[in-house]
Amino acid sequence: MPSGLGQLALPNLHGTPQDAADLRRFLIWVPDPRGHRGRRYPMLPLLCAAAAAVLAGARSLIAIGEWTTDAPPSVLADLGFPPDALTGIRAVPHPATIRRLLQRLDGDALDAAIGAYLRARTTPPQPSEPPSKPALRAIAVDGKTVRGSRTRTTTAIQLLAAMDHHGVVLAQRQIASKSNEIPAFQPLLDTIDLTDTLLTGDALHTQHAHGAYLRKRGAHFLAIVKKNHSGLYAQVRKLPWADIPLDHSTRDRAHHRDEIRRLKVAAFRHLDYPGARQAIQIVRWRRELSTGKLTIERVYLITSLTVFDATCTELATWIRGHRGIENLLHHVRDHTVREDDSKVRTGTLPRTMASLRNLAISVFRQDGQTNIAAALRHTSRDHRRTLSALGLT
Structure with a gap:
């Protein structure tokens, strides 16, 4: 280069x-x-x-x-x-x-040229009054397979993208063949200024090395914890959630279903993850309007944000905003411009x-x-x- x-x-x-x-x-x-x-x-x-x-x-x-x-x-x-x-x-x-x-x-x-162009094209808003704390820019990281690129002898190309929660792609990197998204995470973000940013990703990117890298770059993280990280998952799941008061709740009706989301936050400095300061539990109650079927799902997350860095409403907004990389980017490339x-x-x-x-x-x-x-x-x-x-x- x-x-x-x-x-x-x-x-x-x-x-x-x-x-x-x-x-x-x-x-x-x-x-x-x-x-x-x-x-x-x-x-x-x-x-x-x-x-x-x-x-x-x-x-x-x-x-x-x-x-x-x-x-x-x-x-x-x-x-x-x-x-x-x-x-x-x-x-x-x-x-x-x-x-x-x-x-x-x-x-x-x-991709570096396009990312730089889009960042230069964005004019940050000028606040009328000095903010009490810097506003965090939320960035989602997720991968996508270009299925139409598959041949008889080669697998389909995989791309890892970083997109802000408003739908603007900031960086993209091709994943090496016979590899996965994890090694491409840090090279992808090396091209982005991560000052005052919050990174959201799926459970695959809840890696100790990723957490240490983000804190070193001055960025915060909001990471999903699943059973593929058994020790961390057990530590978060066994917190006394029943005794922790409810911090945030929403109820929505869309896509032919009722959904209730209940969020609890626990400040905990001994989580086995670099820079983690809080654990989060989300309980989703979903009822299909057509069949009446009820499903209950519990999701656990960790974040480097403290109780002074973000409100529970902001946390809930960022957690839901991570879906935007699927809805605002990958879905559009698949169905609107027919990439696959x-x-x-x-x-x-x-x-x-x-x-x-x-x-x-x-x-x-x-x-x-x-x-x-x-x-x-x-x-x-x-x-x-x-x-x-x-x-x-």
């Missing part, structure tokens, strides 16, 4: 806020995998065209090529395609040109396409869009809408 990528975490932002949201200022750090001979088109316009096409709803390489072919000359100019020296006409690249580039891109470099139906398998294409989809979904979330399908239809009706969203005009 080129040394210039080290600047992605803190890009040169000595311009206007509009400059900070210009995608080109970040994609320029992605190295060109092509040889110097035979380059008819610069890499940056090709990458910008691919990103804009996915933002307009392109689900495949063919669709990306069609969007670029249909782009008017003014759009090609904004993308950066050079004019012919004699005629002044801007030639449109063949879809195979874009495909050959995307299948050879450095996936880590592309894609059969691209060559080189780094599966990861590259997933990265471009993360970019599109995150840009829509940052712009306040809640219906991603409607947002895709809206941008597809005008080439300039995608360029405006990406800061290319």
Whole structure:
């Protein structure tokens, strides 16, 4: 990876806020995998065209090529395609040109550029009064399998993503073959500033090394404890929960069921986990409205937050917010943009396409869009809408 990528975490932002949201200022750090001979088109316009096409709803390489072919000359100019020296006409690249580039891109470099762009695009709110304590930014970490990338000889590609609870993807990393998410956890978060953040994850990431790493980086954690960590699970489960008063309770009716969630918190400094300060018990009562079937589920968590760092209402909100990485990202990629139906398998294409989809979904979330399908239809009706969203005009 080129040394210039080290600047992605803190890009040169000595311009206007509009400059900070210009995608080109970040994609320029992605190295060109092509040889110097035979380059008819610069890499940056090709990458910008691919990103804009996915933002307009392109689900495949063919669709990306069609969007670029249909782009008017003014759009090609904004993308950066050079004019012919004699005629002044801007030639449109063949879809195979874009495909050959995307299948050879450095996936880590592309994800780093996209993550830096999305972080620069986010303007933190300015409080009217100094807060009594720093507001924590909640980040969820979870993995996803790109099922369409499976071949007869290779398993499907697995990607681990970090997403804030508002639906913006901050980082992504490919999991090594014959491995799992655990070794990729720390490299994934190395690219993110974890100051005043709270990490949520599933039980797989309730690892002692992860807890120590997060506390060293200045981040808090909210970790699920299950029987795969038998000693810690027994320690938390055997706390005198019956004698601990109820701290928070909610009742919701949705998805054809009634659900009651009861939360209790116990401050406990001798938990066998680095930096753990509180244990949490959640009891979920669910009744199916159609059948009347009642299920009761108990979930245990630990957190490095103290009673002074967060209220019980905030804890309950963050615990439920972790589901957002499934609902706001993975579900959209599976069902709205049909990622699992894609059969691209060559080189780094599966990861590259997933990265471009993360970019599109995150840009829509940052712009306040809640219906991603409607947002895709809206941008597809005008080439300039995608360029405006990406800061290319």
